[in-house]
Amino acid sequence: MITCAKTATLSNCTHSVGYDVIISADPVSAQTIPFYDGDVYVSLSETHSQHSISVYTDSGWTNWDPRRPTPVSFMGVVAYPAPCNSQGLKYVASEEEFRQVSEGALADTSTLAYLIARDSGLGGPDSSTPRPRKRGRAGTAQTKGLILSVSRKTIERLDKGKAKETDAVTEDLETYTGSQEMDIYVGHHREEKGGYRRLLTASQLPPPTTAGWLSWNAHHVVSLVPRTCRKDAEVTAFMSRSLKASEINHHYPMLIDLTLHGQPLKVLHHKIRQTLARGTAVLLHGWEPERAMEFNMKDIAEIRPLLSQTIKWQDANIRARTFERSPSSRSYGDYIVEGTLQDFVRASTDANSCSNCLDLPTLVPEVPHFLRGILDDRSALIITGTEAYVSTKGESTKGDCSGLNGPQLMHCDTWRSCAWDIITHGGFLTYPHHDATGFLTYSYVRAGAKLWGYIHLDNVDEFDSQDVSARWRNYYKHPMATETYDKNVIVGTVLLEKGAVLRIQPPGANHMVYTPVHTVMSGGHFLTYETLHLTEMALTFDFGLDHKGEHQHATNSLHPGTLRKVYRMAIALPVLVLERPQFPKRSIIALASIVSTNPRSFSIDDYKEDVCLKAKDALARELGGERARALMIMNKVMKKWHINDPWKEMRKGLWNDPGSLEDLTFLVGV
16 A cells, blocks of 8 residues: 655635545555545556545545545535546535536546556556656645655555554564665645544655554554564554553652743742652643754754764664664664764655664753753852862862862763754654653754653552662663563653643653654753752662662663762752752752762763873862862751761652752851
């Protein structure tokens, strides 16, 4: 079965209506996949006289009679399919226009069927045997891209082996992956009957079986199954059957919706902080980026500094080959490819390409204005920006040190983690993980769409942090959780699209992501005081501090600049309490736990603090001075609260409890 998207601009409308032309060697009665009002089905036969045309209307297929007007509703806009001597069929606005167009037009269904097929990219000198057509057709107002160039033999190949179940992936998708004969699907994005929309990309493929479609019932959208391999398809199908994340409250709410407008900014900040502190994600409505963009070379060049910049990306096709090895022998580094950003964007037009560029930092981000009040790591760096701590190991001096004005060395990651872009090809699946090094994350879609799947443990003792960690360790016992993605978990999904929606995610929020269309997303990482207990838990888990020092597979990157931000958040407290006297007790204990832990426990780097032979050694020495200052402040707090070991204290109680508010004004002047 071959599918081609079409648009028609009606004479009485200011906009176009969209529909699909489906070309198959099978009769329409053999089809079970979802169709929508206005779709046109052309059944090609070996015998020219037996070609047929059907139109989908009122939730069913109707044999099209080119001599009679057939009304079709496109989301309330009524149009009529009329015969056309050039393209076989076109939609018109009224019965009167239908009669005008029909005069002198062909009325033979089989001939019109051939014309429709030819206009969609099939054709040749012999009307009974369509042949490949080399020339393409320009896109219309709603769809641009390639048009089908396929032989009838290819149609029959795609029509064979239909799956019997539409809610599960039952066919090995590798049987049609990597073929040089791959047919191009020209996708569109429009409102459909019943509120369902199709999420498709111009270079995505037609579904070879009914299992090639995925209905995300929670969001009333339909997407294509990932075509890279069977494992990707299985995991995405598992995601598609989930409820909305906002509808799940298992142990604690998975996600809540908030609105930007209609409330004071301080009230909104308080709601966001309190929600994130409980491990619940926030979906904020009412903000959108200033500049609209599409997924194309021109628009991407306007937000990125250089198209010829060398970058790295994840290649899903290479990753698929690693699944042939045992789960324990796989690695995130096995499927990293290097090239230019221009190469990556161009590859999006290749139907066989499916990649994800995860690391595109930016120093000129578009940060939502209302977020500035909760970016505590940035605020702490600004508050302490004139203080330097370059001293001998274990010593600390408050304020200006040795005539220096502020930090002398800064790891680039301290800045690069603040803001970034992610550019992804349609069809890419990101396996379960949580964002690196205990950061919170905010993000918004500039172009395209993403389906975000949040993951909660099902059976677990939430008051036993050891049980929580043990169950997550079992879930992530292999990289990407490819064999355990559906074990003892509940998943809820969020549909993120271009528009006025911003996602804010707490530290350690485990999730998986399916990108159904070519997408550009922007965002950044940050820290808040209210969620430091979650940051500490994520760091403890990732670096194996609670389990024999074994690093885990729960994250796909590391951020060595994190500790610098944490230390500065501690150093800022004696000044910050002048305007903000109260902080959550357990989160402050978590801050003390991170500061008091040997920084080598949170690093995979090798460095020395007593010599300055390399920049890394000098940076470590300066960081050691900052840690000494932070430790002095946190020890005063722990002594006040009679806590001897903050790390052990954090292993008690409900893991996502930030604790009661405590006054810290006793730190003034420290």
